[in-house]
Amino acid sequence: MARTVEVGSDAPKERHRAVLETAARLICEKGYEAASVQDIADACGLTKAGLYYYIRSKEDLLLEIQNYGMDIFEERVLLPVLSIADPVERLKACMEKNILLVTEGWSKEVTIILHEHETLTGAARAQINARKKRYVHFLESSFEEAMRDGRIRRVEPRVAAFAFLGQVLWIYKWFRPDGKIPADRLTREMQDLFFGGLEILPKGRTAKKPAKAKRASA
Amino acid sequence: MARTVEVGSDAPKERHRAVLETAARLICEKGYEAASVQDIADACGLTKAGLYYYIRSKEDLLLEIQNYGMDIFEERVLLPVLSIADPVERLKACMEKNILLVTEGWSKEVTIILHEHETLTGAARAQINARKKRYVHFLESSFEEAMRDGRIRRVEPRVAAFAFLGQVLWIYKWFRPDGKIPADRLTREMQDLFFGGLEILPKGRTAKKPAKAKRASA
Numbered sequence: 001m002a003r004t005v006e007v008g009s010d011a012p013k014e015r016h017r018a019v020l021e022t023a024a025r026l027i028c029e030k031g032y033e034a035a036s037v038q039d040i041a042d043a044c045g046l047t048k049a050g051l052y053y054y055i056r057s058k059e060d061l062l063l064e065i066q067n068y069g070m071d072i073f074e075e076r077v078l079l080p081v082l083s084i085a086d087p088v089e090r091l092k093a094c095m096e097k098n099i100l101l102v103t104e105g106w107s108k109e110v111t112i113i114l115h116e117h118e119t120l121t122g123a124a125r126a127q128i129n130a131r132k133k134r135y136v137h138f139l140e141s142s143f144e145e146a147m148r149d150g151r152i153r154r155v156e157p158r159v160a161a162f163a164f165l166g167q168v169l170w171i172y173k174w175f176r177p178d179g180k181i182p183a184d185r186l187t188r189e190m191q192d193l194f195f196g197g198l199e200i201l202p203k204g205r206t207a208k209k210p211a212k213a214k215r216a217s218a
Numbered sequence: 219m220a221r222t223v224e225v226g227s228d229a230p231k232e233r234h235r236a237v238l239e240t241a242a243r244l245i246c247e248k249g250y251e252a253a254s255v256q257d258i259a260d261a262c263g264l265t266k267a268g269l270y271y272y273i274r275s276k277e278d279l280l281l282e283i284q285n286y287g288m289d290i291f292e293e294r295v296l297l298p299v300l301s302i303a304d305p306v307e308r309l310k311a312c313m314e315k316n317i318l319l320v321t322e323g324w325s326k327e328v329t330i331i332l333h334e335h336e337t338l339t340g341a342a343r344a345q346i347n348a349r350k351k352r353y354v355h356f357l358e359s360s361f362e363e364a365m366r367d368g369r370i371r372r373v374e375p376r377v378a379a380f381a382f383l384g385q386v387l388w389i390y391k392w393f394r395p396d397g398k399i400p401a402d403r404l405t406r407e408m409q410d411l412f413f414g415g416l417e418i419l420p421k422g423r424t425a426k427k428p429a430k431a432k433r434a435s436a
Binding site: 028030031032033034115116118119153155156158159160162163165166167168169170171173174180181185186189190192193194195196197198 | 246248249250251252333334336337371373374376377378380381383384385386387388389391392398399403404407408410411412413414415416
């Protein structure tokens with residue numbers, strides 16, 4: 001029925017993913033209106049009929065790409081940190097995993113379509129917005145919990161949540177993997193910037209880099 | 219030659235601005251490819267010939283919208299703070315003015331096109347990128363200066379600059395003027411979040427809200 005998708009794996013799920021990644025790349029390059037189903041099929045190394053094995057319609061494709069982006073996000077960022085008991089450690093781990101997601105691995109185009117494409121309407125848009133809101137709610141309630149536990153000073157949870165998100169998600173706009181700041185150093189610097197003024201350390205426990213902080217404040 | 223643009227002012231500059239704002243709105247709504255010159259003319263209340271009095275070509279229009287966005291940004295955010303001698307006060311004022319810019323006044327669509335539209339290529343793209351880089355450079359050198367003066371603790375200036383930008387620019391994605399957090403409170407919360415852990419206050423000077431901070435840390 002179709003030529004094989006240009007990806008090594010034979011697993012259907014992997015091939016489906018490759019279609020979504022390739023379509024995302026093309027939509028970012030040409031724009032959603034200008035990228036025809038034929039263009040997307042060509043880029044995937046499929047016939048038009050072959051592409052329709054993977055997608056129901058062009059309209060549906062954007063929704064699929066965004067749901068795929070949210071799946072990866074939940075799998076790699078949200079799920080692994082949910083069980084961390086301490087709210088500040090949970091938020092720090094969440095920041096680390098989200099930074100890794102936007103600096104490594106995940107293709108940039110899927111992120112761009114997830115956060116910049118407003119073409120979805122009606123129920124499709126509501127579905128993605130509901131998934132995004134769950135992340136905002138998770139952040140807000142973690143900040144609230146951290147305040148209740150006396151682990152951070154007082155903040156407006158909603159502002160803290162979106163400041164966290166903005167700091168982390170803006171990274172895909174400027175970060176270059178071959179640049180002078182590697183992802184692990186970026187993570188430490190951002191955790192330090194964000195939580196440095198927020199966290200209240202338990203008595204007898206000092207910050208991880210006390211020498212640096214003390215030298216500067218001496 | 220043309221019907222009047224749908225805006226109160228008769229000043230040619232104001233009418234030109236109204237054309238750019240209207241075109242930005244339409245491009246965000248329909249996509250750049252799908253929005254035809256005729257659509258844009260209709261939305262402006264102009265004939266096609268009338269629209270060409272204001273723009274040279276559709277390709278040129280995106281560049282004009284982005285340059286217009288940068289003009290407003292420089293006029294309202296960058297220029298008013300350049301002369302502030304203290305680097306931390308300069309950065310705080312800059313954050314305040316940038317937050318006001320993305321929460322009030324300036325139409326959201328121009329911001330979206332400035333930060334999300336990658337359709338520009340070649341010299342046009344290089345021109346806008348150079349203007350954006352000047353802002354990043356201004357932030358980086360202000361953070362460097364603040365470190366040299368012992369006004370903040372040690373940070374990586376590039377990470378601090380993009381963390382600042384991300385926190386501030388992400389606002390246009392979630393802020394609603396009729397929401398529960400007004401722009402002035404958002405500004406204070408964000409300044410506090412960002413500079414709270416960074417700033418080293420001169421001896422004898424305390425932070426603006428010591429009671430709140432102390433209560434939380436008690």
